Amino acid sequence: MTGDKRTGLPRLLDGILALLDKLSASPTIRKGTYLGALLFFVIIILIPPIIGILLKWSLISETLQNPPQMARAQSAILASFTIAFIVSFLDLLAGLPMAWLIVKRRGRWVSVIDTLADIPFIIPTVTLGYSVLTFWSEPNGISGLLDVEHLFSPGPILITLLHFAFSYPVIVRLMVGEFQGYNLVYETAARTLGAPTFTAFRTVTMSILKPAIIAAFLLAFSRSLSETGATAIVAGTFENGPIFIRNARSAGQEGPMVLVSSILIAVSVAIFAVIGLLGPCLRFPSKKVWTGLEWRLSRRNAAMVKDASTLIVFGLLVASPSLFVIFPSLAGLFDGTLQTALTGSGVWAPFWSSLVTSYVVALIAAFINVIIGFPMAVIIARRKLGTRFTALMDALVAVPVIIPSVALGVSLNIFWNAFGNLPEFWVLVLAHTTITYTYFARPMAAAIQGISEELEDVGRTLGSRPFGTFRKIVLPLTKYSIFSSAVMVLTRSVGETGATVAVVKRLQTAPVLLVDWITHPEIYGPSTVGLGVLFLVLMASVSLLAIRLTLRRG
Amino acid sequence: MPEIRLIEVSKRFGRIEAIDDISLEIKNGEYLCVLGPTGSGKTTLLRLIAGLLRPDEGEIFMDERRVNELPAEERDVAYMPQQYALFPHMTVLGNVAFGPLSRGKDPAEASRTALDMLKLVRLHERADALPSELSGGMQQRVALARSLASGAKLMLLDEPLGALDARLRVELRYRLKSMVKNLGLTAIHVTHDQREAMIVADRIVVLRAGRSEQIGTPFHIYQRPENLFVANFVGDTNFLDGTVSKADSTGSYVELRGGLNVRVQETSFLTGERVILTIRQELTSVKAYGWESVNALPGTVLAVRFLGDYLRIEIRLMNGDEVGAEVPLTNINTYPKIGEEVVVSFKPLDVSVYTTPPRGLAKEIEVA
Numbered sequence: 052m053t054g055d056k057r058t059g060l061p062r063l064l065d066g067i068l069a070l071l072d073k074l075s076a077s078p079t080i081r082k083g084t085y086l087g088a089l090l091f092f093v094i095i096i097l098i099p100p101i102i103g104i105l106l107k108w109s110l111i112s113e114t115l116q117n118p119p120q121m122a123r124a125q126s127a128i129l130a131s132f133t134i135a136f137i138v139s140f141l142d143l144l145a146g147l148p149m150a151w152l153i154v155k156r157r158g159r160w161v162s163v164i165d166t167l168a169d170i171p172f173i174i175p176t177v178t179l180g181y182s183v184l185t186f187w188s189e190p191n192g193i194s195g196l197l198d199v200e201h202l203f204s205p206g207p208i209l210i211t212l213l214h215f216a217f218s219y220p221v222i223v224r225l226m227v228g229e230f231q232g233y234n235l236v237y238e239t240a241a242r243t244l245g246a247p248t249f250t251a252f253r254t255v256t257m258s259i260l261k262p263a264i265i266a267a268f269l270l271a272f273s274r275s276l277s278e279t280g281a282t283a284i285v286a287g288t289f290e291n292g293p294i295f296i297r298n299a300r301s302a303g304q305e306g307p308m309v310l311v312s313s314i315l316i317a318v319s320v321a322i323f324a325v326i327g328l329l330g331p332c333l334r335f336p337s338k339k340v341w342t343g344l345e346w347r348l349s350r351r352n353a354a355m356v357k358d359a360s361t362l363i364v365f366g367l368l369v370a371s372p373s374l375f376v377i378f379p380s381l382a383g384l385f386d387g388t389l390q391t392a393l394t395g396s397g398v399w400a401p402f403w404s405s406l407v408t409s410y411v412v413a414l415i416a417a418f419i420n421v422i423i424g425f426p427m428a429v430i431i432a433r434r435k436l437g438t439r440f441t442a443l444m445d446a447l448v449a450v451p452v453i454i455p456s457v458a459l460g461v462s463l464n465i466f467w468n469a470f471g472n473l474p475e476f477w478v479l480v481l482a483h484t485t486i487t488y489t490y491f492a493r494p495m496a497a498a499i500q501g502i503s504e505e506l507e508d509v510g511r512t513l514g515s516r517p518f519g520t521f522r523k524i525v526l527p528l529t530k531y532s533i534f535s536s537a538v539m540v541l542t543r544s545v546g547e548t549g550a551t552v553a554v555v556k557r558l559q560t561a562p563v564l565l566v567d568w569i570t571h572p573e574i575y576g577p578s579t580v581g582l583g584v585l586f587l588v589l590m591a592s593v594s595l596l597a598i599r600l601t602l603r604r605g
Numbered sequence: 606m607p608e609i610r611l612i613e614v615s616k617r618f619g620r621i622e623a624i625d626d627i628s629l630e631i632k633n634g635e636y637l638c639v640l641g642p643t644g645s646g647k648t649t650l651l652r653l654i655a656g657l658l659r660p661d662e663g664e665i666f667m668d669e670r671r672v673n674e675l676p677a678e679e680r681d682v683a684y685m686p687q688q689y690a691l692f693p694h695m696t697v698l699g700n701v702a703f704g705p706l707s708r709g710k711d712p713a714e715a716s717r718t719a720l721d722m723l724k725l726v727r728l729h730e731r732a733d734a735l736p737s738e739l740s741g742g743m744q745q746r747v748a749l750a751r752s753l754a755s756g757a758k759l760m761l762l763d764e765p766l767g768a769l770d771a772r773l774r775v776e777l778r779y780r781l782k783s784m785v786k787n788l789g790l791t792a793i794h795v796t797h798d799q800r801e802a803m804i805v806a807d808r809i810v811v812l813r814a815g816r817s818e819q820i821g822t823p824f825h826i827y828q829r830p831e832n833l834f835v836a837n838f839v840g841d842t843n844f845l846d847g848t849v850s851k852a853d854s855t856g857s858y859v860e861l862r863g864g865l866n867v868r869v870q871e872t873s874f875l876t877g878e879r880v881i882l883t884i885r886q887e888l889t890s891v892k893a894y895g896w897e898s899v900n901a902l903p904g905t906v907l908a909v910r911f912l913g914d915y916l917r918i919e920i921r922l923m924n925g926d927e928v929g930a931e932v933p934l935t936n937i938n939t940y941p942k943i944g945e946e947v948v949v950s951f952k953p954l955d956v957s958v959y960t961t962p963p964r965g966l967a968k969e970i971e972v973a
Binding site: 508512 | 684685686751
């Protein structure tokens with residue numbers, strides 16, 4: 052058991068750990084590590100999306116002098132923000148009661164609902180787009196049941212339904228976490244002071260959880276604003292911002308593409324900054340109580356009606372359209388398409404190649420983010436740069452999520468082609484690293500904040516050096532967050548379409564290839580498309596399952 | 606064993622002066638209590654000594670070695686925070702062995718040391734348990750074993766009994782001190798509980814707003830508080846506002862409002878000087894109306910509270926001042942009734958005299 056008896060790789064690892072431990076005792080090395088993480092963030096993550104778009108600023112003037120193109124661009128941008136706003140608002144209305152139900156109600160069925168609520172989040176959005184399209188618009192979906200050709204044709208309503216479905220779990224997951232951490236003593240106090248449950252929730256719980264509600268709204272908003280691949284599937288001829296950029300890129304119209312990208316970036320950042328600044332001033336109405344109405348709404352029957360309508364909305368607008376992908380996909384299993392797919396011949400050769408590209412890119416992006424994002428998370432959680440500068444960094448880390456991914460992709464493409472002259476693969480890796488950076492750094496910062504600093508203090512006074520304290524205390528206590536955040540990065544990267552179409556010409560990732568398949572059913576046929584989608588869902592599920600099993604064992 | 610010296614140490618957080626020019630010497634093997642209200646800088650002082658914070662000004666010496674820049678892991682101290690900070694993912698044995706392992710012992714030796722320490726605190730049978738499976742008292746003992754196993758000779762205990770219930774707190778405070786003394790360690794114990802400090806400390810330092818108000822033995826602090834804050838914070842005290850009316854070589858007379866006179870032994874104040882008199886409530890007695898002696902002040906009973914082994918009687922003096930008396934049950938013949946007229950009495954020897962503070966008594970003694 053002693054260090055002397057170890058040989059080979061374990062001994063080498065011991066040596067490396069001992070060296071790192073020794074190095075960490077030096078304040079210069081510690082500061083260097085944090086500075087490195089900070090520089091990586093500023094130079095690789097933050098600056099390229101901003102500078103890139105500025106490099107092509109001159110192209111915008113051409114578009115400004117082309118009224119038809121300007122009108123198209125304006126209406127696409129307006130559509131993006133309108134849909135994002137409506138979707139986020141509706142998601143909040145539907146998601147808050149669902150989160151409350153998951154936290155408050157007991158029973159196995161609640162666990163099932165809890166798991167189902169995550170599905171639109173886990174499966175790549177392209178497959179969700181295909182599922183939503185089939186469910187609402189195809190004859191073999193709900194339209195067939197109602198005997199209409201298309202219940203909802205591809206266009207703005209279908210985009211809204213799609214965005215509602217994939218933004219819903221963002222709100223539910225975030226609010227479930229908040230409700231679980233919420234100290235019920237406030238609500239109990241309100242109820243013992245005479246407030247019925249509805250009033251207590253409205254006037255006390257909602258007000259206390261206001262920052263989380265605003266954050267949930269903003270996350271749903273940014274998700275909706277960014278989504279490209281699935282939107283392309285359900286948009287038809289309709290254009291929102293990302294679809295405009297995608298179409299402009301396909302048509303080689305660089306000016307309109309840069310114009311819309313820069314407006315989307317500027318307006319998104321402005322909206323987030325304004326809401327971030329004004330959010331704390333926002334007051335939920337809590338001074339007036341409508342006694343009679345609120346007593347009635349607090350009764351058992353009213354609560355049952357609320358729960359039932361929450362479940363109906365979830366079942367109809369989220370779960371069913373998300374899971375529906377299984378039915379058209381199954382056909383491919385039994386009509387010989389599976390055999391062709393497994394031999395990798397014909398259209399399946401580029402499919403498997405694209406899937407490998409997707410996962411290689413995602414794994415590299417996840418690896419980089421774990422290595423570089425961790426010190427940044429420590430900087431934020433432990434306020435290593437002082438209160439104000441740390442708060443600024445905390446806000447800046449959210450920038451990659453705020454900016455619509457397709458606009459970010461356009462900007463990154465311009466930047467890295469201008470400065471780096473990098474191979475396409477590495478531009479793609481950098482784009483995915485940027486897009487997923489926040490998904491690791493932010494949750495890790497929250498996880499580290501959740502660990503009492505006293506544990507580290509005690510560790511150090513017991514003789515452990517900074518790296519030893521990190522390895523033996525912080526790392527084991529945050530392993531769940533590390534894995535879950537890495538999975539988030541992986542899932543987000545594998546499902547990413549917007550930035551990918553903006554940065555690659557030759558390479559294809561699986562979601563980009565599937566968008567092409569789904570939008571050209573006349574070439575590929577429903578069995579091929581269905582099976583391709585099923586493979587992507589299975590890959591996402593397998594990787595998630597593998598990581599969950601690892602976690603359970605750890 | 607370490608001897609600790611702090612010389613004019615200050616620590617600021619923004620505009621808040623957490624520690625303000627403190628000088629202090631802690632002797633080898635001493636058990637020092639740092640006593641003060643919430644926000645007085647007790648924990649900051651402990652963290653400065655532990656090396657978890659660096660002083661903005663001043664110097665800290667351990668065994669004559671200046672340690673201002675020495676990191677926590679090299680100071681050879683054991684810090685035990687209020688909630689113990691047991692590592693939740695490690696077993697009891699893992700927690701206790703952490704220190705020896707970190708200080709370079711091999712795992713087998715570290716386990717042996719840890720088990721020895723667990724035996725000392727009588728928890729070796731729970732070596733494989735997780736901290737969450739232990740009661741508050743057990744967690745405290747594990748934290749203590751962990752500190753002892755690290756081999757440190759200086760224990761920094763931040764409210765070590767604060768998280769325990771009252772009964773256990775009383776029991777463990779004796780055990781804690783005897784263990785530290787038996788092992789020949791030096792301890793700095795932070796608390797806001799003056800009774801706890803009185804019982805365990807060799808010496809007490811009273812802190813207020815980052816400044817040291819008084820340092821001395823528990824007896825000295827209690828009997829001879831150097832200022833009104835200490836008089837108020839340590840023990841239950843009556844305050845009477847008056848003016849020195851006559852002074853001679855054997856004592857002075859202080860006239861309270863309403864014409865009441867109090868005889869004190871203090872002779873250093875001049876006639877006409879405004880003063881505050883303090884008398885400990887347990888040194889204040891309550892007699893039947895009509896009782897005559899030096900310092901017999903008539904008044905009316907406002908409230909009588911039964912506190913187990915004594916009564917606290919609150920009395921409004923004839924001049925409107927209110928005082929309290931803590932009277933052991935053995936000294937009570939008949940229970941005083943609310944509204945009953947009585948005489949409050951105390952000896953001139955038991956009265957301390959302070960110059961009336963310019964900012965007023967209330968400001969002078971406020972704790973937060």
